Amino acid sequence: PDSANLLVSSLKEKTGLPIHFHTHDTSGIAAASVISAVRAGADAVDLAMDAVSGTTSQPNLGSVVRALKGTQFDSGLDSDAILELSSYWEGVRKNYAAFESDVRFGASEVYLHEMPGGQFTNLKEQARALGLETRWHEVAQAYSVVNDMLGDVIKVTPTSKMVGDMALFMVSSGLSREDVEDPNREVAFPDSVKSFFAGELGQPYGGFPADLQKKVLKGETPITNRPGENLPPADLDELRSEAESKVEGAISNEEFQSYLMYPAVFLEYMSHRRQNGPMHVLPTPVFFYGMKPEQEISVDLEPGKTLVIQCLAIGETDADGNIRVFFELNGQPRTVKVPNRKVANLVEQRRKGEEGNPDHVISPMPGMISSVNASVGQLIEAGDVILTIEAMKMETAIRAERSANVASLLVSVGDNVDAKDLLVEFSSAK
Numbered sequence: 310p311d312s313a314n315l316l317v318s319s320l321k322e323k324t325g326l327p328i329h330f331h332t333h334d335t336s337g338i339a340a341a342s343v344i345s346a347v348r349a350g351a352d353a354v355d356l357a358m359d360a361v362s363g364t365t366s367q368p369n370l371g372s373v374v375r376a377l378k379g380t381q382f383d384s385g386l387d388s389d390a391i392l393e394l395s396s397y398w399e400g401v402r403k404n405y406a407a408f409e410s411d412v413r414f415g416a417s418e419v420y421l422h423e424m425p426g427g428q429f430t431n432l433k434e435q436a437r438a439l440g441l442e443t444r445w446h447e448v449a450q451a452y453s454v455v456n457d458m459l460g461d462v463i464k465v466t467p468t469s470k471m472v473g474d475m476a477l478f479m480v481s482s483g484l485s486r487e488d489v490e491d492p493n494r495e496v497a498f499p500d501s502v503k504s505f506f507a508g509e510l511g512q513p514y515g516g517f518p519a520d521l522q523k524k525v526l527k528g529e530t531p532i533t534n535r536p537g538e539n540l541p542p543a544d545l546d547e548l549r550s551e552a553e554s555k556v557e558g559a560i561s562n563e564e565f566q567s568y569l570m571y572p573a574v575f576l577e578y579m580s581h582r583r584q585n586g587p588m589h590v591l592p593t594p595v596f597f598y599g600m601k602p603e604q605e606i607s608v609d610l611e612p613g614k615t616l617v618i619q620c621l622a623i624g625e626t627d628a629d630g631n632i633r634v635f636f637e638l639n640g641q642p643r644t645v646k647v648p649n650r651k652v653a654n655l656v657e658q659r660r661k662g663e664e665g666n667p668d669h670v671i672s673p674m675p676g677m678i679s680s681v682n683a684s685v686g687q688l689i690e691a692g693d694v695i696l697t698i699e700a701m702k703m704e705t706a707i708r709a710e711r712s713a714n715v716a717s718l719l720v721s722v723g724d725n726v727d728a729k730d731l732l733v734e735f736s737s738a739k
Contacts, residue, residue: 475502506525605619622635670709
């Protein structure tokens with residue numbers, strides 16, 4: 310709270326500009342910081358409706374409004390209206406119960422790792438996906454170590470993601486700070502870390518740790534100017550044509566903006582929409598959890614066009630893991646066979662690589678193979694990217710440590726792998 314007072318009052322004094330104060334309540338006491346910022350002269354503060362406030366969200370709007378009521382900083386907001394709106398959002402939140410974060414309380418550890426609130430829950434989900442859920446405190450500690458190792462960087466997207474990627478990578482790979490900084494130890498740094506040291510995220514205050522930058526870039530020359538200056542002018546007409554070609558149809562301006570910012574996510578969404586239709590017309594609980602026997606819903610596709618769907622019965626899971634569903638569509642009986650997602654898929658047990666074997670390329674972490682750049686019999690040069698592993702938006706390029714021919718390729722795009730799995734085998738070293 311005292312730091313908020315110092316920050317806001319100093320900015321007001323030096324710049325004379327309006328100050329908008331934003332924070333998350335990860336620590337559990339952020340409301341005190343908000344009130345301190347208000348008293349120091351903040352012109353706007355971010356708060357959340359009572360029903361969706363606290364922890365990694367923003368502090369409680371209703372409580373702060375009440376705390377300042379009758380003072381010179383009275384917001385003038387109607388507390389009864391806030392309660393009414395909060396009641397609505399409380400009901401909406403129940404529809405998303407299955408996706409609730411397991412962060413149920415304030416975390417003083419935020420003062421250790423300084424993780425942005427928006428990243429805190431995301432990183433926990435990434436850790437869970439990588440099988441590190443029970444080692445969260447190691448991940449949090451690694452985040453702090455990485456931050457210090459990189460020079461105490463300002464942690465805002467995308468730099469915060471880069472720090473998180475490296476922390477997860479170190480824990481999943483069993484690497485210490487000494488291992489990472491050892492110039493003689495080969496480390497397959499995540500792509501976001503390489504991008505950071507290449508200067509593609511800008512120049513950090515105080516510069517880069519020189520020795521670590523040299524190890525990460527392996528002789529590549531980093532850029533030292535503003536990254537945007539190196540981009541060619543965007544041809545929006547050409548990019549729009551490219552997007553419409555990929556989705557096989559015209560797109561709106563809003564969809565085009567989505568493509569420009571998140572091309573892979575947008576294309577995945579459009580593919581899902583082509584396959585399943587306009588899912589946004591379904592009631593939220595039905596979209597997330599499906600229909601129950603004897604349940605009936607009405608779906609408005611467009612003005613004057615409504616579908617009445619009634620689920621009649623759900624059969625047993627067959628030998629192929631599918632279920633037959635009986636339902637009525639506008640009174641007409643229908644049957645469809647769908648996969649039972651509750652049936653656990655059999656996980657292929659992959660051969661593990663041998664540590665220290667120069668012929669083995671081993672997965673450093675759990676994830677999915679997102680690209681393969683090699684084929685059996687191909688000559689790979691030292692430093693070439695053989696394949697890329699993706700785990701919860703963190704991509705790691707796997708490079709050859711020596712020149713060799715590919716004897717066997719044990720994975721393909723879309724395969725899930727675990728840490729220490731054998732990915733590629735080279736011809737025996739001569």
